[in-house]
Amino acid sequence: xxxxxxxxxxxxxxxxxxxxxxxxxxxxxxxxxxxxxxxxxxxxxxxxxxxxxxxxxxxxxxxxxxxxxxxxxxxxxxxxxxxxxxxxxxxxxxxxxxxxxxxxxxxxxxxxxxxxxxxxxxxxxxxxxxxxxxxxxxxxxxxxxxxxxxxxxxxxxxxxxxxxxxxxxxxxxxxxxxxxxxxxxxxxxxxxxxxxxxxxxxxxxxxxxxxxxxxxxxxxxxxxxxxxxxxxxxxxxxxxxxxxxxxxxx
Amino acid sequence: xxxxxxxxxxxxxxxxxxxxxxxxxxxxxxxxxxxxxxxxxxxxxxxxxxxxxxxxxxxxxxxxxxxxxxxxxxxxxxxxxxxxxxxxxxxxxxxxxxxxxxxxxxxxxxxxxxxxxxxxxxxxxxxxxxxxxxxxxxxxxxxxxxxxxxxxxxxxxxxxxxxxxxxxxxxxxxxxxxxxxxxxxxxxxxxxxxxxxxxxxxxxxxxxxxxxxxxxxxxxxxxxxxxxxxxxxxxxxxxxxxxxxxxxxx
DNA sequence: TGACACCGATGTGTGCAGACATCAATACTC
DNA sequence: GAGTATTGATGTCTGCACACATCGGTGTCA
Numbered sequence: 001x002x003x004x005x006x007x008x009x010x011x012x013x014x015x016x017x018x019x020x021x022x023x024x025x026x027x028x029x030x031x032x033x034x035x036x037x038x039x040x041x042x043x044x045x046x047x048x049x050x051x052x053x054x055x056x057x058x059x060x061x062x063x064x065x066x067x068x069x070x071x072x073x074x075x076x077x078x079x080x081x082x083x084x085x086x087x088x089x090x091x092x093x094x095x096x097x098x099x100x101x102x103x104x105x106x107x108x109x110x111x112x113x114x115x116x117x118x119x120x121x122x123x124x125x126x127x128x129x130x131x132x133x134x135x136x137x138x139x140x141x142x143x144x145x146x147x148x149x150x151x152x153x154x155x156x157x158x159x160x161x162x163x164x165x166x167x168x169x170x171x172x173x174x175x176x177x178x179x180x181x182x183x184x185x186x187x188x189x190x191x192x193x194x195x196x197x198x199x200x201x202x203x204x205x206x207x208x209x210x211x212x213x214x215x216x217x218x219x220x221x222x223x224x225x226x227x228x229x230x231x232x233x234x235x236x237x238x239x240x241x242x243x244x245x246x247x248x249x250x
Numbered sequence: 251x252x253x254x255x256x257x258x259x260x261x262x263x264x265x266x267x268x269x270x271x272x273x274x275x276x277x278x279x280x281x282x283x284x285x286x287x288x289x290x291x292x293x294x295x296x297x298x299x300x301x302x303x304x305x306x307x308x309x310x311x312x313x314x315x316x317x318x319x320x321x322x323x324x325x326x327x328x329x330x331x332x333x334x335x336x337x338x339x340x341x342x343x344x345x346x347x348x349x350x351x352x353x354x355x356x357x358x359x360x361x362x363x364x365x366x367x368x369x370x371x372x373x374x375x376x377x378x379x380x381x382x383x384x385x386x387x388x389x390x391x392x393x394x395x396x397x398x399x400x401x402x403x404x405x406x407x408x409x410x411x412x413x414x415x416x417x418x419x420x421x422x423x424x425x426x427x428x429x430x431x432x433x434x435x436x437x438x439x440x441x442x443x444x445x446x447x448x449x450x451x452x453x454x455x456x457x458x459x460x461x462x463x464x465x466x467x468x469x470x471x472x473x474x475x476x477x478x479x480x481x482x483x484x485x486x487x488x489x490x491x492x493x494x495x496x497x498x499x500x
Numbered sequence: 501t502g503a504c505a506c507c508g509a510t511g512t513g514t515g516c517a518g519a520c521a522t523c524a525a526t527a528c529t530c
Numbered sequence: 531g532a533g534t535a536t537t538g539a540t541g542t543c544t545g546c547a548c549a550c551a552t553c554g555g556t557g558t559c560a
Contacts, residue, residue: 008514008515009514009515010303010514010515014307033539033540034539034540035539043515043516044515044516044517045515045516045517045518046296046299046514046515046516046517047514047515047516049296049300049540049541050299050300050303053260053300053303053304054303054304054307057264057304057307057308057333058307063539063540063541064524064525064539064540065522065523065524065525065538065539065540065541066523066524066525066526066537066538066539066540067524067525067538067539067540068539068540069540074415075415075418078330078331078332078419079415079416079419080328080330080331080416080419081328081330081331082328083307096415099414100414100415100416101416103361103365103412103414103416103417104358104414104416104417106361107357107358107360107361107362108354108357108358110357111353111356111357112357115353119488120490121490124490160490160491160492161490162353163488163489163490164349164350164353164354164488165324165325165329165346165350165489165491166329166330166350166351166353166354167353167354167357168325168491169328169329169330238369238413238414239413239415240370240371240374240410240411240413241410241415241418242410258541258542259541259542260541260542283512283513284512284513285512293542293543294542294543294544295543295544296541296542296543296544297541297542297543299513299514313512313513313514314512314513314551315511315512315513315514315549315550315551315552316510316511316512316513316550316551316552316553317512317513317551317552318512318513319513
């Protein structure tokens with residue numbers, strides 16, 4: 001072992017291969033041999049094997065005896081896995097990934113708001129309201145970093161408050177899109193008054209237990225968000241997978 | 251090695267541990283030792299280590315030197331992974347899992363319909379229309395198995411037609427909920443006329459490129475679906491995870 | 501005497517090397 | 531062309547060395 005630093009070899013191997021596959025430099029159909037990977041990554045057989053097993057569970061590769069380790073096409077990847085999402089965001093697929101996430105958000109958040117209005121515990125409703133108020137203050141003051149932080153917190157609370165663990169799990173991805181939007185300079189210098197008001201509307205409706213209003217206000221935020229972000233993914237080709245048989249994975 | 255049959259040792263090890271963890275017989279915080287797992291599963295270290303690595307990538311366990319392999323609480327599991335979903339559906343969490351999936355569907359399908367109306371290729375729109383018509387026939391004839399098959403095909407086409415790979419990836423899970431609903435005897439002997447009509451409405455709106463109508467009709471289907479399935483998950487406690495820091499996974 | 505900081509022993513995951521088993525694609529035989 | 535043998539890759543097992551977090555003992559100081 002030559003250079004060991006803070007991250008395990010396994011981790012680095014997964015990261016290396018995952019990035020290259022998702023990034024496209026290892027195209028679908030490309031075949032690698034375990035032994036070749038040992039040489040290339042300068043690690044032992046066990047490290048390679050454990051890494052390949054993980055990539056296999058993500059749907060990035062499959063192994064066949066007498067053939068080797070075959071890179072699978074994107075349709076086979078698990079698009080919900082945090083690793084895959086991160087790798088896509090870091091590479092060529094960034095635009096398409098941001099669009100997918102934004103569309104997913106636009107679908108989920110209104111329903112999450114609806115569920116939160118019906119089910120969220122009292123403290124969470126209270127906190128949501130406070131965050132919305134703080135967002136308004138930070139927004140009107142033009143404090144962009146603070147606003148971003150509160151924005152993430154708001155949408156995290158919303159998703160958690162739904163009581164749906166799948167929704168709650170999207171917190172990380174939503175944070176990613178929100179920061180990405182700011183980093184890409186897609187946010188106006190000072191959040192629009194309407195946006196601030198809609199966030200307050202969501203929080204108040206949830207606080208009051210009004211599911212329909214919460215959903216409608218959240219929908220408005222999502223529509224605005226989508227329209228603001230569209231410039232990022234213009235001309236990203238959509239992929240229509242022609243009714244493939246889904247495996248049970250493995 | 252005593253009994254080797256059709257599935258690899260690795261696969262069986264993952265399946266064994268995954269089922270037990272998700273099923274609850276290995277509770278959060280429980281600590282296992284690699285050596286102990288070798289004895290228990292009657293496999294070698296390499297098999298155990300590769301299996302543990304996969305479970306780690308799913309968020310089911312974490313490993314710590316000098317401590318062992320620790321089972322993680324459900325909030326840490328990746329709720330979107332097909333394996334985790336399958337294990338949950340097979341065990342105690344079945345009700346809660348079905349609810350989560352149904353809520354996710356109810357969020358996603360209307361947006362998918364909207365996107366399909368705007369983007370789907372012509373052949374897919376055509377096929378969707380034909381399937382909807384066939385559903386009507388099978389429904390009126392009271393042919394339940396045929397109807398289920400077409401229903402799955404309809405919703406699969408809808409999700410694929412959105413051109414969003416995350417939506418498209420939900421096909422398997424949606425099929426699971428649809429069959430589950432039928433198996434659990436939650437379907438009326440003969441699908442309601444309104445349901446059949448709404449499916450046709452969705453197909454026609456998408457065919458005509460009318461996004462709003464497609465979304466509204468899909469929403470109606472989803473509301474009906476939720477209300478029909480609610481009996482399955484009555485009294486399932488919701489979990490509100492209190493603003494936990496999401497790791498970058500690994 | 502008691503509390504605390506230090507430090508080494510211990511045990512566990514991590515990584516390595518080499519062997520044999522298994523199985524499917526290919527080549528060969530008839 | 532069908533059946534069989536070969537071959538080469540992954541699958542599995544094992545013994546070893548290392549890194550390092552934890553625990554317990556020891557020494558110091560108050």
